[in-house]
Amino acid sequence: MVFYKCNNCNKKWQQPVSICPFCFSKLERIRTEKLKVIASSKVVIPSLLHPKIPYYALLIEDECGNKFAYKSMKDRRVGDSLEFASSDNRDAVVIWKANYDLLDAIENIVKLAKLEIRKDSKILVLPTLVEPVHNHFHENTSLEFLDAILTYLENVGVRKIKIATQSLSDKPIEILAQKSGLLDVCIKHKLTPFDLANSGFDNQGSIHISREVKENDLLLNLSALKSGKSSSNENAMRLIEKSNYEALRYLYSEEYIFKALSSIDNMFIFGEAIHPQRTDKFPVFRSLIFGSRNPVNLDAVFNNTGMVNNLPKYLRDTKVDQIKIIGREIDEVKRNIDLIL
Amino acid sequence: MYIKGVGMTKFDYSTKNWWDFAYEASIEALKDASMSMGDIDAIVFTSISSAAGGEHQTHKVSLLSDIFKTNIPIIEIASVCGGGGVALWTALKMKGFKNVMVLAAEKFADNRSEVVTDWILSAAEKVYEQTEGMLFPTQNALIWQMYMEKYGATMDDLSLIAYKNHQNAALNPKAYFYKKPVEIEKIKNSPEVSFPLRLMDCSLSVNGGAAVIISSDKSDIEVVGSGFATDHILTFGRENITHFKATQMAAKIAYEDAGIKPENIDLAEIHDAFTSVELISYEDLGFAEMGKGADLIRSGEINRDGSLPINVSGGLKAKGHPISATGLAQVYEIVHQLRGDCAERQVRKHDIGLTHNIGGAGGSVTVHILKKI
Numbered sequence: 025m026v027f028y029k030c031n032n033c034n035k036k037w038q039q040p041v042s043i044c045p046f047c048f049s050k051l052e053r054i055r056t057e058k059l060k061v062i063a064s065s066k067v068v069i070p071s072l073l074h075p076k077i078p079y080y081a082l083l084i085e086d087e088c089g090n091k092f093a094y095k096s097m098k099d100r101r102v103g104d105s106l107e108f109a110s111s112d113n114r115d116a117v118v119i120w121k122a123n124y125d126l127l128d129a130i131e132n133i134v135k136l137a138k139l140e141i142r143k144d145s146k147i148l149v150l151p152t153l154v155e156p157v158h159n160h161f162h163e164n165t166s167l168e169f170l171d172a173i174l175t176y177l178e179n180v181g182v183r184k185i186k187i188a189t190q191s192l193s194d195k196p197i198e199i200l201a202q203k204s205g206l207l208d209v210c211i212k213h214k215l216t217p218f219d220l221a222n223s224g225f226d227n228q229g230s231i232h233i234s235r236e237v238k239e240n241d242l243l244l245n246l247s248a249l250k251s252g253k254s255s256s257n258e259n260a261m262r263l264i265e266k267s268n269y270e271a272l273r274y275l276y277s278e279e280y281i282f283k284a285l286s287s288i289d290n291m292f293i294f295g296e297a298i299h300p301q302r303t304d305k306f307p308v309f310r311s312l313i314f315g316s317r318n319p320v321n322l323d324a325v326f327n328n329t330g331m332v333n334n335l336p337k338y339l340r341d342t343k344v345d346q347i348k349i350i351g352r353e354i355d356e357v358k359r360n361i362d363l364i365l
Numbered sequence: 366m367y368i369k370g371v372g373m374t375k376f377d378y379s380t381k382n383w384w385d386f387a388y389e390a391s392i393e394a395l396k397d398a399s400m401s402m403g404d405i406d407a408i409v410f411t412s413i414s415s416a417a418g419g420e421h422q423t424h425k426v427s428l429l430s431d432i433f434k435t436n437i438p439i440i441e442i443a444s445v446c447g448g449g450g451v452a453l454w455t456a457l458k459m460k461g462f463k464n465v466m467v468l469a470a471e472k473f474a475d476n477r478s479e480v481v482t483d484w485i486l487s488a489a490e491k492v493y494e495q496t497e498g499m500l501f502p503t504q505n506a507l508i509w510q511m512y513m514e515k516y517g518a519t520m521d522d523l524s525l526i527a528y529k530n531h532q533n534a535a536l537n538p539k540a541y542f543y544k545k546p547v548e549i550e551k552i553k554n555s556p557e558v559s560f561p562l563r564l565m566d567c568s569l570s571v572n573g574g575a576a577v578i579i580s581s582d583k584s585d586i587e588v589v590g591s592g593f594a595t596d597h598i599l600t601f602g603r604e605n606i607t608h609f610k611a612t613q614m615a616a617k618i619a620y621e622d623a624g625i626k627p628e629n630i631d632l633a634e635i636h637d638a639f640t641s642v643e644l645i646s647y648e649d650l651g652f653a654e655m656g657k658g659a660d661l662i663r664s665g666e667i668n669r670d671g672s673l674p675i676n677v678s679g680g681l682k683a684k685g686h687p688i689s690a691t692g693l694a695q696v697y698e699i700v701h702q703l704r705g706d707c708a709e710r711q712v713r714k715h716d717i718g719l720t721h722n723i724g725g726a727g728g729s730v731t732v733h734i735l736k737k738i
Contacts, residue, residue: 038493038599065506066560067498072483074498081498081559083507083601091601093507095498123492311492357496 026128027054027090038092040125055128056086059106066099072363075331076355082106097355108351112138116348117325118315119357122298126172126313127179130294133315134176136350139292141242143181148240149173152248152259153189156203162299162307164204165246169296169313173246174213185213188236190220190262192269225265231272231284232265243291249314249323251332251361252303254339256293256319257282279338282320295322300361303334308364312357321347329354330361366457367584368735369464370398371697373575375539376685378474383414383422384432386574386690387470391433394466394576398584405578406462408439409455411448411689413488414471429468445488446638447724449575449692450731454593456579463581469690470574481570485688488725490598502559502567502639504600504726509562509641512607516656520553520561523640525662527552527565527682530637533669534679536710539694541571541685566640571685575693577700583738586700589717590625590734592618600726609642609727612649616721619732620651623717627651630673630734631714632702634695636723637680646721647675650732674712677702692722692731703737 028037028051030044043050063083070077074095082094084106094106118136122129134141141147151170155163177185187210191197197219201207210217225232237243243263247256261269261281272281295314299307312329316322324342327335344354372393374386387410395401410426422428426439444451449469456465474481482500489495489504512518531547534540547565555565579588594614597603603610620626627650635650637643647658652673661667667675678684678698681691699718701707720733 036602038602063507063510064560065503065510065562066557067500067503068556069478069482069500069502069558071479071486071500073486073495074500075479079498081500081503081507083511091606092599093494093497093499093504093601095496121492121496309491311496 025056025059025086025090025092026125027056027088028052029054036090054088056088056090058087059084061100061102061104061106062091064100064102073359075359095356097353108136110136110138111348111350113348115318115321116316116350117318117321118350119325119329119352119354120313120315121352121357122311122313126169127176129313130172130176132351133294133313137292137315141177141180141182143183145182145242146184146240147177147182147186147242147244148236149185149187149244149246150189150259150262151187151206151246152255153197153200153204153206156195156200159205162248162301164206165248166296166298167205167209169246169298170206170209171212173244173294174209174215178213185215186236186240187215187217188220188223189217190266192262192266220262221266228287229284232268233288234263237263237288237290241290243288245291245293247293247295249295249297249326250301251327251330252334253336254282254320254323256295256322257285260285260288260291260319263288278336282338292317293319293322295326297326302361303332308361325349325354329358331358332361366579366581366588368577368586368588368696368700369580369582369584370394370396370400370578371576371700372397373539373690373694373697374573376541376571376573376687376694379572380475381472383412383420383470383472384428386472386572387429387468388432390470390574390576391466391468394578398578400464400578402433402435404464405435405437405466406464407437407459408466408468409442409452410439411442411444411452411469412471413443413445413448413688414473420472420475444724444729446686446688446691447722447729447731448689449694450720450722450733451593451724451729453577453692453696453733454591454731457588457591465579467577467579467693469693471687471690472572473688474570474572485570493599500559501726502562505639505641506559506562508600508606512641512645515607518644518659522644522659522662523566524549524552526637526640526643529662529668530676530680530682533677533710534683537679537684540679540683541569542679542683562639562641568638568681568686569683571687573685573687573690575690575697577693577696585738586703587736587738588733589736590619590623590732592616592622592732593730594618595729596727598725598728608645609649609723609730611727611730612646612721612723612732615730615732616650619734623734625717625734629717630719631717632674632677632699632712633719633721634678634698635675635680635721636691637676637682638686638723640682642723643676643680650719650721669710669712677707677710677712692720695720695722696733696735699735703735
């Protein structure tokens with residue numbers, strides 16, 4: 025858990041504020057690790073936010089004496105430790121609550137998924153950039169999330185970072201990047217986004233994949249999750265040559281394309297669900313981030329947490345209960361996304 | 366400042382419009398003050414209703430201007446369950462106005478309980494607490510667990526509080542539980558909603574309105590003390606989680622303002638959103654030493670016929686808790702008790718009364734002290 029402390033005034037915050045309002049000192053960001061249950065309440069009242077009962081509302085204390093609330097579906101005892109097991113299982117899905125601090129969520133997901141990011145890693149960042157609209161429509165990767173990812177990579181010391189996407193519509197990416205504000209974030213981090221259409225493509229059977237896939241150690245697919253679809257795969261489709269993509273769409277199903285994309289083994293998806301869109305395109309506040317190497321599993325788990333029933337067959341057929349879940353449990357964050365406004 | 370008139374609706378599940386509750390309470394207060402709307406110089410209004418039933422109206426003050434056919438300043442103060450008290454505190458600070466109406470109305474219980482629960486939950490912190498399952502009963506259940514562990518009080522103590530408040534409400538015609546007394550076994554055996562709190566430890570989310578007219582002109586009741594304090598919304602980020610610091614601070618200000626001590630109080634209306642909050646508040650308000658609150662309920666001192674009757678109206682527990690209207694309904698009860706016109710539930714000694722109103726889990730608290738002139 026992360027807290028912010030003014031070392032001058034000794035005041036502490038859970039919210040990521042930057043400066044102490046009393047002495048104007050910069051706050052220290054403190055991460056605590058040892059979490060212990062100090063009280064537990066079995067809750068049997070259903071609400072829209074917590075439809076599945078019973079659940080257990082825990083009071084947790086860390087090694088610095090900070091206390092905070094935590095929802096669990098398991099009956100934990102006072103004195104129990106709260107620990108999160110990590111796994112590099114390729115099909116596993118990490119669920120994490122963002123709690124305003126996106127950097128904290130990214131750090132936790134990287135750790136829990138055992139994602140290897142080194143200083144000398146070559147990384148291609150693939151944001152969702154599909155509509156020339158402002159940030160609050162949540163069509164594209166949010167400015168805050170892109171900023172947090174790039175900050176994280178810079179904090180690790182990664183020097184070889186590229187950022188790219190490809191427009192599969194008639195909207196040029198320059199316009200999309202400018203109108204959405206993503207261009208400003210790239211400029212802040214001294215990066216110039218480029219169009220994958222100009223990257224060159226290799227044939228892998230019937231599918232033509234950008235050479236950037238092979239030329240980078242890791243692809244970070246920043247999928248802006250949307251209900252009722254496979255947002256992670258849709259974003260990965262930007263790696264396919266546009267004419268090839270159109271032909272594949274004409275000849276085959278989306279599922280066929282998604283299966284072909286599964287050959288990409290150096291991609292990790294950060295599914296952003298801070299304000300995901302419902303199927304009617306209204307964004308709702310969920311404050312979640314998902315992580316996985318398996319886009320279908322990630323999208324299936326995301327939709328399951330929103331209790332979305334109207335799904336494409338390949339998502340509907342995915343057995344969520346057989347997917348290894350890391351971090352928060354599905355039922356801890358599950359609520360009917362259609363009942364939120 | 367003085368209280369000229371008070372009014373309140375019956376607290377129940379009536380499905381009238383929210384502004385009907387405001388209107389009905391206002392008319393009673395005006396008649397009680399022997400005034401008309403033309404005598405009122407400003408209104409301070411408070412409400413959170415009513416998203417759940419689709420009647421939500423953010424510009425309520427303009428709607429009130431319309432129904433009262435007035436163009437005086439109308440200010441809206443939002444402080445959830447503590448709204449009534451904060452509105453009164455605000456009105457008392459307003460200079461240059463002779464007669465101010467403090468008004469609250471809520472049509473809160475107007476949908477399925479899951480929806481209403483979710484709506485009241487919006488008064489808690491969104492990301493760190495709401496999404497971590499911290500319903501208000503749950504926050505208070507965890508606080509109570511920590512309190513019991515530290516001080517050794519029991520669930521039986523809470524049963525006695527619920528029983529006392531239900532006994533009182535049975536005598537209050539404006540209470541939801543009027544003429545509906547509840548036996549202690551029913552309280553003890555009520556189902557747990559959030560361990561260890563049971564259904565009968567929780568107050569009743571009802572609809573209703575209340576109004577208080579204050580004036581610089583002398584009347585039979587003076588507001589001699591007024592205190593207000595806030596506290597961090599993250600309940601468990603506070604230094605002391607077994608007590609409410611904002612109550613302690615607001616009470617200290619009010620006592621100093623009035624120039625009196627807790628032992629001078631004859632009766633009190635305490636914010637018993639949960640029975641555990643009532644017990645903890647005995648200590649925060651200075652009626653009992655820290656950790657000794659249970660002694661008050663065990664001794665019977667705070668029963669209607671005791672030396673310090675608490676929640677003679679039935680409290681939020683059994684009169685009902687229409688969110689923002691609660692703080693003003695407390696004033697309504699104290700004013701009538703000080704006047705000595707409460708019939709069966711009239712307390713013996715009634716010179717100085719106290720109201721204690723909480724918003725959220727101790728997030729905004731007001732304490733007011735009223736004195737019979």
